[in-house]
Amino acid sequence: MEKQSIKNTSSSSWIRGSCIGRGCFGTVSKAVSKIDGGVFAVKSIDLATCLPHQAESLESEIGILRSLKSYPHIVRFLGDDVSREGTTSFRNLHLEYLPEGDVANGGGVVTEETLLRRYVWCLVSALRHVHANGIVHCDVKSKNVLVFNGGSSVKLADFGSAIELEKQETAVVAPRGSPLWMAPEVIRREYQGPESDVWSLGCTVIEMLTGKPAWEDQGFDSLSRIGFSNELPFIPARLSELGRDFVSKCLKRDRSQRWSCDQLLQHPFLCQEDHYSFFFTESSPRCVLDWDNSDFEEEEESDVSRIESTVSTMARMSKLATAGGANWESNGWIEVRSDDASEELEEKWEYPVLARAESELSTSSEATVASSGNDESTSVMTCELLVMLLLLVLVVENIQIYATFYTSIVIIIRILYCDYLHRHNKKKFAKICLFYSQP
Numbered sequence: 001m002e003k004q005s006i007k008n009t010s011s012s013s014w015i016r017g018s019c020i021g022r023g024c025f026g027t028v029s030k031a032v033s034k035i036d037g038g039v040f041a042v043k044s045i046d047l048a049t050c051l052p053h054q055a056e057s058l059e060s061e062i063g064i065l066r067s068l069k070s071y072p073h074i075v076r077f078l079g080d081d082v083s084r085e086g087t088t089s090f091r092n093l094h095l096e097y098l099p100e101g102d103v104a105n106g107g108g109v110v111t112e113e114t115l116l117r118r119y120v121w122c123l124v125s126a127l128r129h130v131h132a133n134g135i136v137h138c139d140v141k142s143k144n145v146l147v148f149n150g151g152s153s154v155k156l157a158d159f160g161s162a163i164e165l166e167k168q169e170t171a172v173v174a175p176r177g178s179p180l181w182m183a184p185e186v187i188r189r190e191y192q193g194p195e196s197d198v199w200s201l202g203c204t205v206i207e208m209l210t211g212k213p214a215w216e217d218q219g220f221d222s223l224s225r226i227g228f229s230n231e232l233p234f235i236p237a238r239l240s241e242l243g244r245d246f247v248s249k250c251l252k253r254d255r256s257q258r259w260s261c262d263q264l265l266q267h268p269f270l271c272q273e274d275h276y277s278f279f280f281t282e283s284s285p286r287c288v289l290d291w292d293n294s295d296f297e298e299e300e301e302s303d304v305s306r307i308e309s310t311v312s313t314m315a316r317m318s319k320l321a322t323a324g325g326a327n328w329e330s331n332g333w334i335e336v337r338s339d340d341a342s343e344e345l346e347e348k349w350e351y352p353v354l355a356r357a358e359s360e361l362s363t364s365s366e367a368t369v370a371s372s373g374n375d376e377s378t379s380v381m382t383c384e385l386l387v388m389l390l391l392l393v394l395v396v397e398n399i400q401i402y403a404t405f406y407t408s409i410v411i412i413i414r415i416l417y418c419d420y421l422h423r424h425n426k427k428k429f430a431k432i433c434l435f436y437s438q439p
Contacts, residue, residue, distance in 0.1 A: 025160045043093040073126040075157040104142035109211040126156040128261035131194040139177035140200035180213040187227030195255035202250025242269040
């Protein structure tokens, strides 16, 4: 559903449904539009009973989401309004509805590392967009990571704790977010910025792996360990070496040593080739031969082109079985649809084969006795037919033709010629025997 900035409208245009979430800054309900039947989520506070900081938080979230451009991995802002339902007035934020819930649902354990990389890539990409717009999320955790697209991707949600960097005071910082995901400098009330989100991201990765917060909840003792000790969260051993290195780049106690989101997106953990496959319906070719069936051609291939492609592939595979191997360099390829290339190919294969055939014929002729006029005529006609067949094949194929095919032609020529010589010599031998047997 595409909904644009709904401001200052009453609830007469939509119907509030069941409550799907509740937090310290309000409730989230499912809603249905009376106009087009579209389903969306509504985050609301009761204007009569809410605390001042709750109203400020919702207004801040509305302003931040309105200022952010739409981004694929951030829950989409649809608009806001004030509604009167019975005797109660509500301030409402309209958001994209994602029915699959958050990553923390059902234990929140991501068992496959490939899927974990996808989720982490989406989060880092979303945070980079947020930080580039001068905003700090301040509450990155699994409950604020919503799943969509059949569980193959995620979106960052809940900007209720988010702040704009330029409005942050340089003196004492009021910590925002969830304590067990806060960075050490936030616990110490020194600073809260993009680096703090990166620390929370590292804790969230561990949470997605284990289904539990990175730090055990021990009240004040936990806050002391996070903010004032040299301890780091335990990274599960089942995570790959690249994954552990990625998390370690996020969980540097010195925020100046933490990687930025731009750097994290270049980390090998997120740059592995199979990570990008979920954005496409077709897989990338695994070898050069796979390009023969690629869909990158703008025009549909003809039957002849497909046959040529198959012949080309078979030729390269055949060359791999020879002692010399195939030449995979660019200068070893011949342009398929070029007339010049076809002529060059004919020169390359036609003349050596014909020369070899003629050499075999002449050598064999010199070693034998001249045959009768009728036999010579038959031999010439046979050779002419074979040469015509060879030229006909060259014209039909008109592209890359591999040596194995023409070697077979030469072998056929030699077999036919040897058979001819054998029959001819038998006739001549019979004549000689008849001659000497006469009195």
